[in-house]
Amino acid sequence: MGNQNLRFKGVIDTTFRDGQQSPLMFDSYKYRLSLEDKKDLIYGLIKLGVRDFEFFSPIVSASEFEDFIHLKEYVKSLHIHNVRLLAHCRCHPHDIKRAIDAGFDGLNLYIGMTKLAQEFSHGIKFKEIISSVKKTLKEVQATYPHLYLRFSAEDSFRTPLSDLYQVYDEVHTYVNTLGMPDTVGIATPEMVKERVSALRVRYPDVDLECHFHNDRGFALINAVTAIKSGVSYVDTSVWGMAERSGITSVTGLLLNLYYEDKALCKNFDLKLCYPLNVLMGSILKHQVPPNEPVSITNxxxxxxxxxxxxxxxxxxxxxxxxxxxxxxxxxxxxxxxxxxxxxxxxxxxxxxxxxxxxxxxxxxxxxxxxxxxxxxxxxxxxxxxxxxxxxxxxxxxxxxxxxxxxxxxxx
Structure with missing residues (x-):
């Protein structure tokens, strides 16, 4: 892999957010991860080399909020540098305040901008989205200058590029990272390469983050393509657990990055990939999925x-x-x-x-x-x-x- 475009900094784990939205949580009659499950998993992920973790917004439930408070103290006790705990939040003042008060290190803010989202989700028109998001991000960045901020247009790959530009042009100076989630899994590797390259050129001074759903079975190849095209972060989870058919598997991605360019995995202890997958299996009482590359099945x-x-x-x-x-x-x-x-x-x-x-x-x-x-x-x-x-x-x-x-x- 030529490295002239590489800006890869690592994965952002979303096992504790999108992973808990997986149908596997229901198939296993688990429904949600216990605090002890979360401690075991975050310890394993940190040992593997993951440093960024996404959680539910505190408004989702009292139990998730309480678990986060305990996990924050647990992670602190490990004395590991550069771990960031991030809240997945709507661009809503109440959500943002609750997350900041809870002690998150950063906010992963999002709003849908497609016509479908405008009509059937939040009901906010496009011009209002632009002004509202800009105002919100500007205020948060000014008030909390050390808070990590990412902003994403939900369903980015069904959002016209011109619409993304209109919003991202207004907000890119207020955030650390611009997100590009393939929320409904429609992206192909060709689309990923084209869109990442376009945003990389237009916003050279901010990081790009991608989140790929597996509805077409492309989550893994799309993630590799995005990294080769210049994104800094890819969202992953253990087993690729997430809504519907899931997202990119953390261990599957690391295996593929290793064979693309070993330097991309220099911060990861790769021998811990399979033990991490087995750990999730012990929690869910399931075998490691047969389509997981890092498995005994393979x-x-x-x-x-x-x-x-x-x-x-x-x-x-x-x-x-x-x-x-x-x-x-x-x-x-x-x-x-x-x-x-x-x-x-x-x-x-x-x-x-x-x-x-x-x-x-x-x-x-x-x-x-x-x-x-x-x-x-x-x-x-x-x-x-x-x-x-x-x-x-x-x-x-x-x-x-x-x-x-x-x-x-x-x-």
Whole structure:
């Protein structure tokens, strides 16, 4: 990746805001993260290298406000420099005052400017939006000069660029960052590159921040494209949890940035990526999602041809070194597609049967003939155990101290 346009400063985590809006919170019957959940997650994210965190505005609920007060003190006790806690607020004086009184380090202010938002959301006309937002930001910046300020036009990629210019031209001198949220997930990489480049040229002295929803499955590639085009920040969450289909996954983004340009990840402890994903799984009582790049699923193999090759050299079917990101083992799943190579390996190396390769091939043929019987209650391991019963295999005698030193290789 050429770095002439790179201004990447890091991710802004929104697990505690947009993440709690995820349908997964309902699928898991969790509904909201507890204070202890939040402490565990923010600790993990800080250890990973994240320094900016977005929270609900205090007006959302008393419980979220109280949790924030406790989390603020908890983060302070960690003695980590440069952590910023940001409130996601409407451009409304009451919201802003509550957030400032709560002790947030910055405000992520937003308002929708599309015709849909004007008519069906807040009901404010475009000219009034311009004057109101300018007045609000000017007053906040003057009164609280050390407060971090970001302003975003909600649904930026459905907002005409000319409308963005009209508003951003009036306010860019009062903020640290201009946001470009793809609120409804309509952006494509081409659109992202074009729009980020245009704003980068027009507002060279402010940071740009992007927030991509995954409605079209583009959240990750859009985030990478935005960084390559010159944004300073991308919003992420653990597992990409957010409204609807979610947003950019923090660990998925870091994996891709590492393979684009390792320097982009210099402030992150990448080996903590997978433990962070597992932590969320333990909180929600869910497996790490199968579409999450940093997962054991991405090192799991079921087809016989793949399994044979991986037994000899994992890189045949594992192009990326996921151990860098904390996934230090792989899975070979016994099932209907498993061939004689895995059957031999499983019986000899896992179950310690004295079985020849030729005998394993016979067993594999019989095992695969019973694949239609496999189910949740009748698992492949059980069927294989029943299959080998008539082969009268004997167990190998292996001393326990030798087991950890064995070479797990087909040949």
């Amino acid at each position: 090192r799991t193999h079921t087809a016989g041809v793949h399994q044979k090759a991986v037994l000899n050299n994992p890189y045949v079917y594992e192009a990326h070194d996921l151990s860098i990101f904390g996934v230090t083992s792989n899975n070979l799943l016994l099932g209907p597609l498993s061939g004689k190579n895995l059957i031999h390996y499983y019986l000899r190396e896992i179950q310690f049967y004295d079985v020849t390769f030729e005998k394993a091939a016979e067993i594999a043929a019989e095992f695969k003939s019973k694949s239609s019987k496999m189910s949740k209650k009748n698992k492949p391991e059980k069927i294989l155990a029943e299959t080998i019963h008539n082969y009268h295999l004997t167990k190998l005698s292996i001393k326990e101290e030798f087991l950890k030193n064995r070479v797990e290789n087909l040949n």
